[in-house]
Amino acid sequence: MAVNTPPAETAAVSRKLRPGKTGFFRTLGRQWQMLLMSVPMLLYVLLFNYAPMWGWINAFRDYTNKKNVARGITPFNGMANFEWLFSRPDFFQSIRNTLAMSLINLVFGTVSAILLAVLLNEVRNRGFKRTVQTVTYLPHFLSMVIVVSMAQNIFASSGPVNQLLLSLGIIRDPVFWLGEGKYFWWLVGVINVWKEVGWSTIIYISAMTAIDPCLYEAASIDGAGRFNRILHVTLPGIRSTFVILLIMNIGHLLEAGFEIQYLLGGGLVRDYSTTIDIFVLEYGTEKLNIGVATAAGMFKSIVAIILLAGANFISRRLGEETLI
Numbered sequence: 089m090a091v092n093t094p095p096a097e098t099a100a101v102s103r104k105l106r107p108g109k110t111g112f113f114r115t116l117g118r119q120w121q122m123l124l125m126s127v128p129m130l131l132y133v134l135l136f137n138y139a140p141m142w143g144w145i146n147a148f149r150d151y152t153n154k155k156n157v158a159r160g161i162t163p164f165n166g167m168a169n170f171e172w173l174f175s176r177p178d179f180f181q182s183i184r185n186t187l188a189m190s191l192i193n194l195v196f197g198t199v200s201a202i203l204l205a206v207l208l209n210e211v212r213n214r215g216f217k218r219t220v221q222t223v224t225y226l227p228h229f230l231s232m233v234i235v236v237s238m239a240q241n242i243f244a245s246s247g248p249v250n251q252l253l254l255s256l257g258i259i260r261d262p263v264f265w266l267g268e269g270k271y272f273w274w275l276v277g278v279i280n281v282w283k284e285v286g287w288s289t290i291i292y293i294s295a296m297t298a299i300d301p302c303l304y305e306a307a308s309i310d311g312a313g314r315f316n317r318i319l320h321v322t323l324p325g326i327r328s329t330f331v332i333l334l335i336m337n338i339g340h341l342l343e344a345g346f347e348i349q350y351l352l353g354g355g356l357v358r359d360y361s362t363t364i365d366i367f368v369l370e371y372g373t374e375k376l377n378i379g380v381a382t383a384a385g386m387f388k389s390i391v392a393i394i395l396l397a398g399a400n401f402i403s404r405r406l407g408e409e410t411l412i
Contacts, residue, residue: 150165151380157376165379173380185361187344200281223286224286225290230283236351245264250263267357269359269361272357272360276345279348295328335410339399342395343388346365349361349363367384368385
C-alpha cells in the first residue's frame, strides 16, 4: 500500500538531500569553527593591507608648497600629480628597469626551481637529497645586506669570478661587473636565483609527491625511460601548481625588489638600478613630494591588479587552473 507524503514534507526532504542547496547562512553556521579561526588573519589583512589604502587620497593633494605643508595645508589638485608623473622620463625609466628585472627573475627563477625539483625528485639517495635541499634553501634566510656584500666581493674586479675567467682565457682584462649598467639586470637575476631557488623548489617537490606512483609504473611498463617519464608524467603532474604560481608572479611584475637595487646600485648604474619602489622612496622621503610618491605607488598597485586579473582570465579561457 502506497503512503501519500504531503508535498511540503517531500520538498523539505528533497532540500536536505540535495547538496549545495542549504543556503549561505546555514553553511556559515555549520562552519563557525573555521570562521572563528580565520578572524585573526582577516583582521590582520584588513588592518595592514586595506586600512592603509586610505592614504591613496594623498595622490590627489598638492605637496609642492612646503610652507603650506608645514602649516598642514594640502589642497586637492585633481590629477595633477599623475600628469606630472607621466611626463617624467625618469619614471618611465624606472618602469623599464622594474619590468626588465622582474621578467629576468620570473624566467630564471621558475626554470631553475622546476629543473632543481625534477632533478631532486629523481634522486633515490635520501641523505644526498636532503643535504642538497638544505644547502639550496638556506640562503633564503640570509639578510639581503649579507647577500649583497657577498656579491660585491664575488663580482669585484679582483674577485673570484674575474680570476676564474682570466685563468680560463675567456677574458683578457677584468670585467667591471658592478660598474657597468648592461650587466646590472643579469646580476640581480643571478643573485635572486641563488637566494630563492631552493625555497621555490620546495613547492614543486611537494606537488611531485602528490603524483600517483602508478603513473610512473605504467609508463615504465610501456617502455618509457627516465627522461620520458619526466616529460610525460612529472611535468604534467605539476602543471596546475606551475600555472597558479605563474599567475601570482605575473601580478608582481612591477615588484622587482628593493634591497638589491638599493644596496648594489650606485651612481654608475643608476639608470639601470632605479625601480618604481626606489623612485617612490626618493620622492617620498628625500624630495618630500608625498603626492607624487603616492601616485606612483597607486599606479603600481592598479597595474598589478590588472595583470593578475588578466592572467587569471587567460588561464580560465585556456582551461587551466585559476587563482580566482
